[in-house]
Amino acid sequence: MQLGTILKTDAVKSISSCTSKKRLFHDLGELAEVSYGLDATTVIDALVEREGLGPTGVGQGIALPHARLREADKVFGLFLRLEKPLNFDAIDRQPVDLVFALIAPENAGVDHLKALALVSRTLRDKAICGKLRANSNASTLHTILTEVEASQAA
Numbered sequence: 001m002q003l004g005t006i007l008k009t010d011a012v013k014s015i016s017s018c019t020s021k022k023r024l025f026h027d028l029g030e031l032a033e034v035s036y037g038l039d040a041t042t043v044i045d046a047l048v049e050r051e052g053l054g055p056t057g058v059g060q061g062i063a064l065p066h067a068r069l070r071e072a073d074k075v076f077g078l079f080l081r082l083e084k085p086l087n088f089d090a091i092d093r094q095p096v097d098l099v100f101a102l103i104a105p106e107n108a109g110v111d112h113l114k115a116l117a118l119v120s121r122t123l124r125d126k127a128i129c130g131k132l133r134a135n136s137n138a139s140t141l142h143t144i145l146t147e148v149e150a151s152q153a154a
Helices: 020-038 040-051 112-123 126-134 137-152
Strands: 012-015 057-059 066-069 078-086 094-105
Touching: 012 020, 012 137, 020 040, 020 078, 020 094, 020 126, 040 066, 040 094, 040 112, 066 112, 078 137, 094 126, 126 137
Parallel strands: 012 078, 066 094
Antiparallel strands: 078 094
């Protein structure tokens, strides 16, 4: 599995202002609807429900919200770069500015876990996060996220 197979170019966005976690989930739902044709409300509800089990802020300014949906036919990703960091109840209590959400089919099983591990591994790289934080162009952000696997394959 590679990020380029689960993250469409138009599923990447930089947002200048996001005032709450709830607003962030709305932005992710709307992005999922535009990019993947999923119902925004269904995506929002699934993300909120999962977040209710425990915060998905993993530290160092990164959040990995994720959910399973009956309507999803494969694992796919959404990436948001927040220009103004948002309190996300992260484990290190630091605000979040990089958000990579994953939506998976209800029966995705190991594919969902593989995708989560791949995203987590990618965003643990401080150089990649530095590049993501230094750029606001969606196309550039997508390239930064997906070029990792290309350089590792070479």
